[in-house]
Amino acid sequence: MTTVIDQAQQDIVDEFAFLGDWTERYQYIIDCGKSLTDLPDEEKTETNKLHGCQSQVWLVADRDGDRLTFRAISDALIVSGLIALLLRIYSGRTRQEIASSRPWFVEQLGLKDHLSATRSNGLASMLQAIYQHAEAVSA
């Protein structure tokens, strides 16, 4: 059975299939970044800041029982665009749904370069933070 998280990933992969070369793909990610809702300044705190990103990234997780809602923003547009994709996939899911999922869309979109720990745009840090929030809720 396809889970909601798998379906959200598939939707994104399908959307990217319509895009041409890398310029269009990046433009799409940039546009997602431009339309991402900003965090209020009082939430852009050191506590909410993710490390391992060369650009600044703030991530807030609101929980309602088992359900997690994520809000996040970066000062760099491409990173904000990647955040927008992550929020579509993970925000509003339960911790069980997140914990049992795998971020396979990264490979399918050809974003794998961005995941390696040595790359500095922070996609790996963001994913790690999301999965950690899912585990922390269960503890």
Add this chain to the structure above:
Amino acid sequence: MSAIPRSDSHFDVSAWRADFPALRRTVHGKPLVYFDSAATAQRPLAVLTAMDQFYRQYNANVHRGVHTLSGEATDLFEQARTRLTRHINADSEREVIFTRGSTESINLVAQAYARPKLQPGDQVLISTMEHHSNIVPWQMVCEQTGAELKIIPVLENGELDMQAVPQLLTERTKILALVHVSNAVGTINPVRQICRMARERNITTLLDGAQAMPHLAVDVQAIGCDFYSVSGHKMYGPTGIGLLYGREALLDAMPPWHGGGEMIRTVTFEKTTYNDLPAKFEAGTPNIAGAIGLGAAAAYLQSLGLEAIAEHEQHLLEHATSQLKQVSGLRIVGEARHKASVISFVIDGVHPHDLGTIVDHDGFAIRTGHHCTMPLIKRFGLPATARMSLGLYNSVAEIDAFIPVLKKARAMLV
């Protein structure tokens, strides 16, 4: 290595470029344009060959064996030191210590020279434009000794505030540690003048020369500094190797830093006596191939001529500066009167990381971020800049090709 071909207005750099195998590769299907030499330069074939030959034919430990290979390896290692001694015009080989790089050189001076000398209330003077490697070692030694770190401010144009310097050189100032050429904004500091001011007040000087070595002919005696740090990989040599130049009288009086083999004369459990300079500061088996590679890099730069390199790079700097200014919303950060070919810039409304990511897809390697100079970038009120650093192999054509790519990236991001 090739003679300098000249065209009417500037060098035809293609012969120099041909010496660098890495420049032949492509990135994302586009020819690589390498504008990140200030982070690390590419290596010429002469350096690669010297290191390869050492491992293939001469590999043995140095200063130890009586066998032929060990003797030959020692000769090559010490020939490299001699070449580098002449390259920076040190007085003798005893003043040239192999280290892992500029960072280790500065730490060596901070721990073996400054730490025993500094008293609570003494001052170490640095500047706002230092690389973290010329900040943190001094912060550490200040914490250890109770000395105080003082800072020479930087002006809006990226130059040192020279008017502030005399008041900052006080009776309590024991050490002045200053970058020769800024890796972030390219400023060439008036080091002779500042070293003279320090000398008149009996203040010991260390210059961080990591970024000067690839661009300028450095003469440590003419500059008049006490210590000078060098990184191999910024001057087209290997990574993991560098130099510390120190005046012999100072090095001689300093205690050893790292203990181990090579740096000793005799070891007993009661007492160990130390070796002479420079071995006293070279504990353990050194980076032999690295040292030989660094010697080859110096020979390579001499074969092209540092004056010819500087002339070519100044031409590139002027051309790039005027072309970048054609891009709307672009502002150059740091426009000192004396600059090496390093250009930091920002574009209104565009995050440098986004810019760097997009131009990479067109084959252009630029650096984005704080360039390990967070206090300097903060001084300009910025979180980051994009940096284009030009080396001897870069061309006017590459700069011209970059401008439309930059404009396209801006159009995508604004």
